[in-house]
Structures are given as C-alpha cells and as structure tokens.
Amino acid sequence: MDLLIKGGTIVTAKTSFQADVAVKDGKIAAIGADLPADGAEVVDATGKLVLPGALDGHTHMYMPFGGTISTDDYYDGTIAAACGGTTTIFNFETQAIGQPMEQLVEEKLETADKQGPVIDYSLHVGVGDVTTKEMLKGMDKVQEMGISSFKVFMVYDFGVDDGQFYSTLTHAAEIGALVGVHAENNDVNKFLVNKYLEEGHVEPWYHYMSKNEAVAGEADVRAINLAKMAGTSLYIVHLDNAQGVKAVADARAEGYPIFAETCPQYLYFTKDVYKDGKPEVGLRPQDFVCSPPMKGQESQDALWNGIRTGVVSTLATDHCPFLKSEKDWGITKKDGTPGNFTTIPNGCAGVENMYPYILSEANKGRITFNKAVEISAYNPAKLFGVDYCKGAIEIGKDADIVVYDPNKDFTIKNAENQHGSIDHTVWEGVELKGYPCAVYSHGNLVFDGKDFVGKKGAGKFVKQNHIHFDTPEF
Ligand code: DUC
Ligand code: ZN
Ligand code: ZN
Numbered sequence: 001m002d003l004l005i006k007g008g009t010i011v012t013a014k015t016s017f018q019a020d021v022a023v024k025d026g027k028i029a030a031i032g033a034d035l036p037a038d039g040a041e042v043v044d045a046t047g048k049l050v051l052p053g054a055l056d057g058h059t060h061m062y063m064p065f066g067g068t069i070s071t072d073d074y075y076d077g078t079i080a081a082a083c084g085g086t087t088t089i090f091n092f093e094t095q096a097i098g099q100p101m102e103q104l105v106e107e108k109l110e111t112a113d114k115q116g117p118v119i120d121y122s123l124h125v126g127v128g129d130v131t132t133k134e135m136l137k138g139m140d141k142v143q144e145m146g147i148s149s150f151k152v153f154m155v156y157d158f159g160v161d162d163g164q165f166y167s168t169l170t171h172a173a174e175i176g177a178l179v180g181v182h183a184e185n186n187d188v189n190k191f192l193v194n195k196y197l198e199e200g201h202v203e204p205w206y207h208y209m210s211k212n213e214a215v216a217g218e219a220d221v222r223a224i225n226l227a228k229m230a231g232t233s234l235y236i237v238h239l240d241n242a243q244g245v246k247a248v249a250d251a252r253a254e255g256y257p258i259f260a261e262t263c264p265q266y267l268y269f270t271k272d273v274y275k276d277g278k279p280e281v282g283l284r285p286q287d288f289v290c291s292p293p294m295k296g297q298e299s300q301d302a303l304w305n306g307i308r309t310g311v312v313s314t315l316a317t318d319h320c321p322f323l324k325s326e327k328d329w330g331i332t333k334k335d336g337t338p339g340n341f342t343t344i345p346n347g348c349a350g351v352e353n354m355y356p357y358i359l360s361e362a363n364k365g366r367i368t369f370n371k372a373v374e375i376s377a378y379n380p381a382k383l384f385g386v387d388y389c390k391g392a393i394e395i396g397k398d399a400d401i402v403v404y405d406p407n408k409d410f411t412i413k414n415a416e417n418q419h420g421s422i423d424h425t426v427w428e429g430v431e432l433k434g435y436p437c438a439v440y441s442h443g444n445l446v447f448d449g450k451d452f453v454g455k456k457g458a459g460k461f462v463k464q465n466h467i468h469f470d471t472p473e474f
Contacts, residue, residue: 001029001040003443008045008403010393012052013374021050023399026442031395043438045403051373052392053087053119053400053439054355055380057261058237058316061091062111066345067334070320071421074115077319077351078459080420082446084352085359085436087119087400088390088462090316090380092151094126094158101125101138105145109461117459118452119441120398122386124149124180130164136171143175146463148385151180151237154219155189155291162226169230176466178383179227180235180261183219183244184211184292193342202340204285204330205274208293210341216292217243224251224258233257233469235383238318240266240292242302249311257469259383261314262303264350264357265426269294273426281429286327288426290318291346307367307375313474314383315375317354320347321422352418353427355402356410360432363406379474385464399443402436410435419452 003023010019010031022030022040061077063070072080074091081089093108095101108123127150130136139150152168153159160168165181172179192210201209220236224247227234236248239260251258273288288294306312322345330344355376362372381391389398410432412418414425439447446454 001038003043003399003440004035004037004040005043005045005050005401005403008048008050010050011369011373012392013370013378016370021393021401023443026399028393028395028397028399031393043403048437049369049404049406050393051402051404052377053402053441054085054376055088055090055390056081056086056317056319056351056354057090057314057380057384058263058318059089059091059351060318060320060347061089062115063092063320065320065347066343068322068326068345070347071323072319072321074112074117074121075456076421078117078119078121079452080352080418082119082439082441082454083419083452085355085402085439086351087439087441088386089119089121089351090124090149090384091121092124092126095128097129099129100135102141102145105142105147112461116457118446118454118456119459120462121459122384122462122464123147124151127152127160127164127168128158130160130168136167139171139177140175143177143466146461148177148464148467149180150177151182153182154223155182155184155186159186166226166230169227169232169234173230173232176468178233178235178467180237181223182237183216183223185215185219188215188218197340204289204341204344207289207341207344208271208274211291211293213241213243213295213299216241220244221247224248227258228256233259236260237316238263238266238292239303239312240295241299245302245306245311249306252311252472255471257472259313259472260306260311261316262306262312263316263318264354265290265294265348266303267300268357268430269426270300271296278429283424283426283428284327286330286344287324287424288348289327289330289341289344289346290320290348304366307371313375313379315354315358316380317350318347319349319351321349321420322347323422324424349420349422349425350427352420353412353425356432356435359404360434363434382474383467385467386462388465389462399440401440403438404434405437406434408435408437409433
C-alpha cells in the first residue's frame with residue numbers, strides 16, 4: 001500500500017461509518033477496520049471526516065468574456081480548487097459560430113495541457129452553432145473524444161435560439177448525452193437593459209433588475225418544456241429562483257429526468273449585495289456581478305429547500321474571476337468612456353469555497369454531511385458520466401480524498417489563505433465551521449491544510465461515459 005488513512009469517519013452520499021482507507025497506485029484499494037500499514041505512509045484521521053473530493057461541474061477557467069479573460073487558468077484555477085477540496089473540475093469551452101466542435105475540443109485540450117492543471121479535469125462543450133446537420137454531428141465527434149455534456153445559453157450574443165436548443169436536445173437523446181442550459185429570457189433581458197439605460201440607470205443594481213427572478217424563471221419553465229417536447233433529460237445550471245425550483249420539482253414529480261444545479265453564491269448572498277456591496281470587507285456592488293445575479297430571500301429559501309428535498313441535484317461554482325480593475329469597467333470602460341452595469345465582466349471566484357462552505361453548513365446542522373457529499377461529489381460524478389472513477393470513497397475509485405477537520409474554524413481571507421490568481425473574493429470575511437486539513441488527488445497530497453503541495457501538470461483529462469437518464473432517478 002502507498003497511503004493509509006486511519007481511524008476517520010468515512011462519509012458517503014448515503015451513510016457514515018468509521019473505517020480505514022488504503023490507497024495503492026492512485027486508487028482506493030481497501031476500506032475496513034484496522035487495515036495493516038504494509039509499508040504505507042500512515043495518516044491519523046481520528047476525529048476527522050474522510051470524504052470524496054468534490055467535483056465542480058461548472059467552471060470558466062481562462063474564459064474570454066466582456067473584453068478580457070477570466071484570471072484563473074487551468075493551472076492556478078485548479079490550485080484554488082485543490083486547496084478547497086475539489087479534485088475534479090468541468091470547464092466550459094464554447095464553440096464559435098462556424099467552428100467545428102471537435103476542433104474546439106482539440107484546441108482546448110491542448111491549452112489545458114500546456115497550462116498544467118494540478119487536478120483532473122473534463123470539459124463541457126458550450127453549443128454556439130448547430131445550424132447545419134454537419135455542425136450538429138460535431139456532438140458525436142466530441143463524444144468519441146470523451147465529452148458527453150453540452151451547454152446551451154438562452155442569453156448572450158453567443159447563445160442559441162429555441163430551434164437550435166431543441167435540435168441539440170433531440171440529438172443528445174439519440175447519442176446519449178446531457179444538455180445543460182443557462183436559462184434567462186434573452187429578449188426580456190435586452191428590453192429591460194435598454195429601458196434602464198434610457199432612464200439613466202447605470203448602477204450594478206440594474207444588472208439584477210434586468211435579470212430578475214421572472215427573467216430566469218420564465219426561461220427555466222420554457223427549457224423544461226423544450227426537454228419534455230424533445231423527450232430528453234435536461235440539466236439546469238446555476239438555478240437561482242423559486243419559480244425555477246417549483247418547475248423542476250413539478251417536472252420531476254411527473255417523472256421527467258430534469259436535474260438542477262445551484263451554486264453557493266445563491267445560497268449565501270441575496271440581491272442586496274448589488275445595493276451596497278459589503279464595505280466592511282472592501283467589496284463593492286460591481287464585485288458581485290455574475291450571471292445570473294443573486295436573487296431575493298424567497299428564492300434562496302426555495303433553493304435550500306430544493307437541496308433538502310432532492311429537487312436540486314448538484315452544487316457547482318460558476319467560477320469565473322475577474323480583477324477589481326476589470327470590475328470597474330462598469331464605471332469607466334476600458335476605452336475611457338463612461339461604463340454601466342452591462343460593461344462589467346460577469347463572474348466571481350468560488351472554486352476554492354464551494355466544498356468548505358457547504359460542509360460548514362452541514363457542520364452547523366443545516367443539511368447532513370451525506371447530503372453535502374451527495375450534491376458536491378456523488379451526483380455530479382453520475383450526471384457527467386465519470387462515476388466509474390470519481391465521486392465516492394469506494395474500492396477501485398480514484399483516491400481523490402479530503403480529510404476534513406470539523407473543529408477547525410476558518411475565516412476566508414483572500415490575501416492570507418486563498419490560492420487562486422484573483423485579487424479579491426466575494427467570500428472575503430465569511431466564517432466557516434470546519435475546513436479540509438488534507439486533500440489528495442490520486443493518492444498524492446495536493447493541499448496540506450495551509451499550502452498547495454501538488455505538481456503542475458499532474459491533472460489529467462477524464463473521459464465521460466455516455467449519459468442517459470429516463471427518470472429523475474436521483
Ligand atoms: N456567467 C458568469 O457569471 N460568467 C461567465 C458566464 C456565465 O454564464
Ligand atoms: Zn451560465
Ligand atoms: Zn457559467
């Protein structure tokens with residue numbers, strides 16, 4: 001054996017029990033009481049929890065957006081992930097108009113490889129152009145390369161219309177793939193943006209106002225209807241509003257394979273951050289501008305309830321960090337002319353905070369630790385076709401393991417204890433109860449409780465199996 005984690009409490013999506021975990025050649029080789037050391041390095045996990053590493057199903061590393069590129073690339077973004085107990089990321093890479101999907105994937109795998117991810121990663125393909133049969137067939141080609149998950153945007157200039165969305169859904173059903181959707185009503189959003197700008201409203205609050213609960217909720221309902229029409233499963237990314245939660249719950253109750261993801265920012269912040277920011281920790285309203293924006297308390301309550309009742313299947317971050325100076329483009333644009341709420345690059349950091357945050361909420365009693373593991377590791381592994389190697393502490397799975405200290409208090413401070421490339425985090429000053437004290441990727445220590453100790457380029461591309469769900473089985 002190479003590594004023996006002794007005396008901890010193993011937490012799975014279903015149960016918790018005390019046992020040792022032995023690792024050989026990067027895989028979990030044995031689980032049981034009083035396992036022999038057999039020359040392995042022994043880690044005492046008495047009083048600690050032993051958890052599967054999280055899978056963040058939604059990141060935007062090195063993403064071009066709003067005239068810049070998100071600051072974390074596949075190297076520093078995965079360092080941040082590893083130091084927060086996330087051992088696999090799924091990064092979005094979006095197809096340009098006319099660009100074959102397989103060409104996009106080839107290019108992005110090369111970029112990732114060059115940048116040197118420190119933990120495993122996979123990709124979702126953002127669908128930008130399926131206007132011809134040939135372009136649609138790109139889905140089959142990237143599936144042969146190991147990618148079976150796609151995302152359509154119902155907003156943005158690079159988004160698709162309902163016809164392309166529908167054809168993506170039907171083709172996904174034929175080949176065994178999962179389509180995710182960023183659901184916001186594009187036309188209403190555009191109308192509201194113009195209205196507020198004409199009225200002279202330029203502040204970040206109007207980012208929320210033009211992408212409010214109804215703008216998201218209507219699109220959630222429409223996306224679900226399109227999936228029902230196409231006879232396919234659907235994955236709603238970053239679900240953020242009460243109407244959407246109800247629509248997902250209703251569709252699942254009717255037996256439709258509709259799955260939803262939410263993000264920690266919608267569980268913790270409300271739209272109030274767009275009025276005042278958090279001046280006590282140096283954060284301005286523009287620092288919280290992400291898409292979709294945070295919503296009101298009623299939506300936040302619905303999301304927590306959705307997690308408890310199984311309506312929300314996964315947690316992911318939408319990690320897409322921009323510098324404070326770039327966030328200021330909402331005041332003065334890059335070219336020196338006056339900015340407004342539409343000229344702020346959309347996105348916030350979060351990849352390092354997801355697992356510690358949800359585990360802390362579990363530690364405080366809001367949900368069980370099993371539920372935290374289910375939505376952060378077990379379910380994303382199943383949904384994205386990598387449960388053959390990820391998402392659980394089980395014999396034969398990759399030894400992606402978090403040793404978690406429930407008694408370690410931790411206050412998030414970007415300058416002191418965060419590891420990405422960004423100059424601020426919206427999570428600044430948030431107090432957590434409990435924190436990872438060791439994180440392993442393939443049995444190798446990558447976070448020692450304080451610092452990143454892994455290796456550049458150690459992370460590898462993980463191939464996804466074909467994905468097919470007839471019912472909302474989890
Ligand atoms: N949302 C963001 O906040 N940033 C990038 C893309 C997205 O959908
Ligand atoms: Zn999105
Ligand atoms: Zn996103």
